[in-house]
Amino acid sequence: MGNAEDFKNNVSSAWCPGCSNFGILSALRNTFVKLNLRQQDIVITSGIGQAAKLPHYLNCNVFNGLHGRILPVATAIKAVNPKLTVISVSGDGDIYGEGGNHLLHAFRRNPDITVLVHNNGVYALTKGQASPTTELGVKTKLQFDGVKEEPMNPLVLAIAMNCSFVARGFAGDLDFLSDIIVAGIIHRGFALIDIIQPCLTFGVHQVPWYKDKIYRLTKDYNPNDKEAALKKAAEDGDKIATGIFYVNNKPTFPDITVNLAQKPVIEKDVLKKLLKTFE
Amino acid sequence: MYKKSIIICGQAGQGIQTVCFILAKAIARSGYYVFAWQDFQSRIRGGESSSRLILSDEPVRSLPGEYDILASLNKTNTEMYLPLLKKDGIALAENETDKKFLSIPFQKFAMDIGENKIYTNAAAIGSIWGIVGLPIEKIEEVLKNEFTKKSENVANKNIAVAKYSYDWVQKNCSSCVQKIKIINDKPKMVMTGNEAISLGAIAADCRFMAAYPMTPSTGIITYLSETAHETGILTEQAEDEIASINMAIGASYAGVRSFTATSGGGFSLMVEGLALAAMTETPLVVVLGQRPGPATGLPTRTEQAELNFALNAAHGEFPRFIFAPSNPVEAFNLIIKAFELSQKYRVPAIVLTDQYLADSYWTVDDFDVNNIKINDYFTKPEEIKGEFKKYALTDDGISPRLKPGESEHLVVDDSDEHDQYGHITESSIIRKLMVEKRWKKYCLMVDEMRVIVPNDINESDVVLVSWGSNYGVTLKSAEILTSKGIKTVIINYSEIWPLKVPAVLLNRGRKFKIIVIENNFNGQFANLLEKEGVKIDNKILKYNGMPFTEDEITILISEKYGKR
Known part of the structure; x- marks a missing residue:
């Protein structure tokens, strides 16, 4: 078995000291160890934002692309080489805002990739504007009268659209988060893991505030029951559930499992045969 | 040289393109060259559409100003296209009382012989073929091939209706029938520019293609999806063009050759992705099928106004390749070159097409399949x-x-x-x-980059410079002008960027005039050449959404430079 240290590199971090992202990063390293993955088996992809810098702090293959656009990239990487474990690391602005359309269609397309959304309810890298998940009424430097748009509930959206695996984790409960990520990676299909990740600098609430409210879904919760999952995801009370909300096994994209990158060159005879059809 | 030109007009939904395709295939199988351009509206039913079809015993790539045969499938469309008919041309129309028409009851033939009006098109095919004067067997062969996939009964009825109409025309209008012989030659292929690009991508060992449907490039993902089981290429219709280009980049990162195809509007959405490919040095090919813009523009018509866009698309500075094939053979070869060079240099390569190249039917003698060299970079x-x-x-x-x-x-x-x-x-x-x-x-x-300069350029009066699909009409115009005493040669750029300027064009003592032919308002390519120091004597520009015809270039040049 490997060691979490194997996934560490010497790239210096651009995160704020004490950021809850560090916890998620270490949970991810532990996840790789639990799954017995090698560095070369993993491609970790991301868009733009503080969360999107995470891949640089891991010793794996990395593709750090454009703001909001990582799902199409990750989908194609997995499609071309199904042997790779493909993970996307994103934030609420990146994937629920800028890249929203790709998320909707990833639910439908169902590529076998795992998406971690560091959801802090704020645009931190651009210094504190509202994100699609910021609560109503929160005042920011830009939304100085308070946020007027309703926050989106990504879990409800994902379950409503039959997303293959829907979960919520908490950056203050790393053991459980790591278990959720393990399950998401093992699950064959598109896994959305929304992670409550309080922002030290711009966040409305901090880890201790959440700690009182957050609870783990227990073994008697059935993630195959869509109606119950929707209800659970829509809960809007004092308590916040974490765990695996919904699992729906369905065909993944693409419906072939060859490594296109290793396939021999297309035969000239195939081409010649196709040309014949034009005569 | 033998040449016959045909316009088939009617409404969207009447199957004009099928009539055109069957005729084009049968012409090619008879050993002749064929070129067919589609003039369609962006709609599903009604309106005015036409197919322009040229048959010749020599390669044909351009449209004349006037036509020999007009076949109208819908009365309301006839008047609009009549001015394009030669004075001694033949007009076929359904139930026309006017003497200038050869009235043919297409629908009645369909009902009488095929027992269903869906065979009206077969009546039109047979009638036109009767006037073209080639043996009916070639039409039978093509109808059989195309329709047996549906059912043998449908194929047989199509054949029966076409044959009946063919015989009827030959019997009832012997004066308009001019019989010609089959040329026994190696069978020629009939394909669109889009199909040639798809075949080139297959030849280039492309493994992944993602696109969002957009005219005039939709034909590429359609063909590659249709043949995916044979080639093993993975195709995906993405949710938008942003996803398309990012998927292509992801596939390329993962280790396969990949590309996407779109038009100007879709390419606008792709430009950030283009910058991503450039910054990450990920090989990527993008086919940009030009159509008249800005914005939605004229979705189904032709233009060459995206050259500046292709050159400057995306933020930041980075090198790129731009190609603009002029015909299917070049499209096949240049998409392979685009893939190879993009892999070799790890830069994006853009292949510019337009509706004229992408959606027209062209005759192709052959591709040089055996000499394709694919390198592992x-x-x-x-x-x-x-x-x-x-x-x-x-x-x-x-x-x-x-x-x-x-x-x-x-x-x-x-x-x-x-x-x-x-x-x-x-x-x-x-x-x-x-x-x-x-x-x-x-x-x-x-x-x-390669640019072909004619050996006798210094003995010429006029050098016509064009790029991309205008090659055909420029070549034909040069032929006509030379025959009129204005010695004209051409330089057609199909490998555009990085720009290579032949020294002879920069020579201040040159005797010839340089005239640039382009389908845009500003003369984008001419301006590019001028920036490199080439003095342009004249620009002939067309930007109404229609391709150039042979007569309009020659008339303009004869008036200005002809010997009086």
């Missing part, structure tokens, strides 16, 4: 000494490239400025080195 993992640096600084700017997962070497790509390992950097020293690394490739890239 990946580095072997065992050749990497020490740590792998995806962006290693090298003399020519080209770094080693590995596939992720293939070995213990890790492949790290970043859209941020990055160090040699691919990790984010904000170091101004590394930034400068990386900009220079990306641009180092440019000098080598210029040497890859």
Whole structure:
């Protein structure tokens, strides 16, 4: 078995000291160890934002692309080489805002990739504007009268659209988060893991505030029951559930499992045969 | 030289394109060259549409000003197209009392012989073929091939209706029938520019293609999806053009050749992705099928106004290749070249087409399949000494490239400025080195481009310069002008960027006039040449959404430069 240290590199971090992202990063390293993955088996992809810098702090293959656009990239990487474990690391602005359309269609397309959304309810890298998940009424430097748009509930959206695996984790409960990520990676299909990740600098609430409210879904919760999952995801009370909300096994994209990158060159005879059809 | 030109007009939904396709196939199977351009509206039913079809015993790539035969499938459309008919031309129409028409009851034939009005098109096919004067067997052969897929009964009824109409025309209008013989030759292929591009992509060993449907490029993903089971290419209709280009980039990162295809509007959405490919030095081919803009423009018509866009698309500075094939053979060859060079230099390559190339039916004698050379530009993992640096600084700017997962070497790509390992950097020293690394490739890239200059250029009166699909009409115009005493040669650019300017065009003492032919308002290519120091004597520009016809270029030039 490997060691979490194997996934560490010497790239210096651009995160704020004490950021809850560090916890998620270490949970991810532990996840790789639990799954017995090698560095070369993993491609970790991301868009733009503080969360999107995470891949640089891991010793794996990395593709750090454009703001909001990582799902199409990750989908194609997995499609071309199904042997790779493909993970996307994103934030609420990146994937629920800028890249929203790709998320909707990833639910439908169902590529076998795992998406971690560091959801802090704020645009931190651009210094504190509202994100699609910021609560109503929160005042920011830009939304100085308070946020007027309703926050989106990504879990409800994902379950409503039959997303293959829907979960919520908490950056203050790393053991459980790591278990959720393990399950998401093992699950064959598109896994959305929304992670409550309080922002030290711009966040409305901090880890201790959440700690009182957050609870783990227990073994008697059935993630195959869509109606119950929707209800659970829509809960809007004092308590916040974490765990695996919904699992729906369905065909993944693409419906072939060859490594296109290793396939021999297309035969000239195939081409010649196709040309014949034009005569 | 033998030549016959035909217009088939009617409404969207009447199957004009099928009539045109069947005729084109039968003409090619009879050993003749054929070219067919589609003039369609962006709608599903009604309106005015036409197909223009030229048959010849010599290669044909351009449209005349007037036609020999007009076949109208819908009364309301007839008047609109009549002015395009030659004075001694023949007009076929359904139930016309006017003497200038040969009235043919297409629908009645369909009902009487085929017992269903869906065979009206077969009546039109048979009637037109009767006037073309080639043996009916070739039409029977093509109908059989195309319709047996549906059912044998449908094929047989099509054949019966076509044959009946063919005989009827030959019997009832012997004066308009001019019988011609089949030329026994190697069978020619009939295909669209889009199909040639798709075949080129297959030949180039492309494995992945993602696109969002947009005229005039939709035909590419359609053909590649249709043949995916035979080729093993993975195609995906993405949710939008942004996803398309990002998928193509992801596939390329993972280690396969990939591309996307769109039109101007879709390419507008793709430009950030283009910058991503450039920054991460990920090989990528984009087919940009031009159509008249801005915005939605004229969706189904033709124009060449995206050259400046292709040249300047995306933020930041980076080198790129731009090609603009003029016909299917070039489209096939140049998409292969685009794939090869994009892999070799790890820069994006854009292939410009337009509706005229993409959606027309062209005759192709053959592709040089046996001489296609596909190189593997990946580095072997065992050749990497020490740590792998995806962006290693090298003399020519080209770094080693590995596939992720293939070995213990890790492949790290970043859209941020990055160090040699691919990790984010904000170091101004590394930034400068990386900009220079990306641009180092440019000098080598210029040497890859080819421009054909005619040997007798210095003996000419006029040099017509065109690019992309205007090659056909420019070539024909030069022929006509030369026969009229204005010695005209052509230079057609199909390998556009990096721009190569032949010295002879820069010669201030030259005797010939340089006239640039373009389908846009500003003369975008002419301006590019002028920037390089070429003095342009005249520009002939057309931007009404329609392609040039042979007569309009020759009339303009004869008036200005003809000997009086």
